[in-house]
Amino acid sequence: MPDTSLLFSLTDGVATLTFNRPQVFNSVNKPLALALQQHLRDCQADASVRAVVLTGTGRAFCAGQDLAEITGPDAPDVADIVTAHYNPIVQLIRTLDKPVIAAVNGVAAGAGANLALACDLVVAKESASFIQAFSKIGLIPDSGGTYFLPRLVGMQRASALMLLGDKVSAAEAVQIGMIYKAFADDVFDEEVAALAKKLAAMPTKGLAYTKQLLNASFGNDLTQQLQAEADYQLRAGNTSDYREGVGAFLEKRQPTFTGQ
Structure with missing residues (x-):
């Protein structure tokens, strides 16, 4: 019987990956x-x-790790799970040459919250919530949480959220700058x-270069980042989408980008 724990669809250039284990709050x-x-690679x-x-x-976006999988005498080591399962997902999201939207439809807890924060844009239902649940079971935040959360909300607030495990509403x-927007549940x-369709119609390579520059900015000093911007601007200026964008501007029409 095929595994249906992750659903996939592709419509008008938008790939939707849907956690589908609602009976366990989409735990991984x-x-x-x-x-x-595999779907991210595809x-x-x-x-x-x-x-x-x-x-x-x-009711959940993702409740993090399925604890039933890491308990019992034959259970794998937690560190092995992190290394084999979650770290590759975070790396694939960050290196994907296309924008990734986390559409948080419900509670995002533990690794589920941090997988969302690794995405380029995070939007949520107004009824959704985020919780760094690790401290409640004696573990530490993983899946890039200690990397992304302080950069999003600052060290003091990130420390409090991770140590205390407080729930954060959408x-x-x-x-506090943790996510981009919250939408009413009935229009989510x-x-x-609409957001995904807008991104899919934009100049894909230019968006990918922007994403790569944002990744690099965490490790570069100002001089290095300025040089990287110049290098990537040269690449962007050689794309078909740049020529289409300039042409559309001069001709006073809407551009039609192809992602090339």
Whole structure:
């Protein structure tokens, strides 16, 4: 019987990857983790994919690791799970040459919260929430949480959220800069679709170069970053989409970008 823990669809250049284990709040087990890794690789290789949406079914976005998988005498080591399952997912999201939207439809807890924060844009239902649940079971935040969260909300607030395990509402997450936007529950799907469609119609290579520069900015000093911007601007200026964008501007028409 085929595994259905992760659903995939592709419409108008938008690939949607949907966590589909609602009975356990979309907690991640090995088949789901490996399926997500493979689909992200496929999205990178498929030129028809221009944007990616990561979301969940039911009341949760993702509750993090399925604890049933890491308990018992024959359970794998937690560190091995992190190394084999979560770290590759975070790396694939950050290196994907297309924008990735986390569409947080419900609670995002533990590794589920941090997988969302690794995405390029995070939007959420107003009823959704985020929680760094690791401290409640004696573990440390993984899946890039200690990297992304301090950069998003500052060291002091990140420390408090991770040490205390406080729940953050979608509205508060917007206020503190953790996520981009929160949408009313009844229009969430339509708003996500419109955002993904907009990104999929934009100059894909230029977006990819921007994403690569943002990644590099965490490790570069100002001089290095300025040089990187010049280098990438040269690449962007040689794309078909740049020529189309300039032509459309001069001709006072809407551009039609092809991602090339």
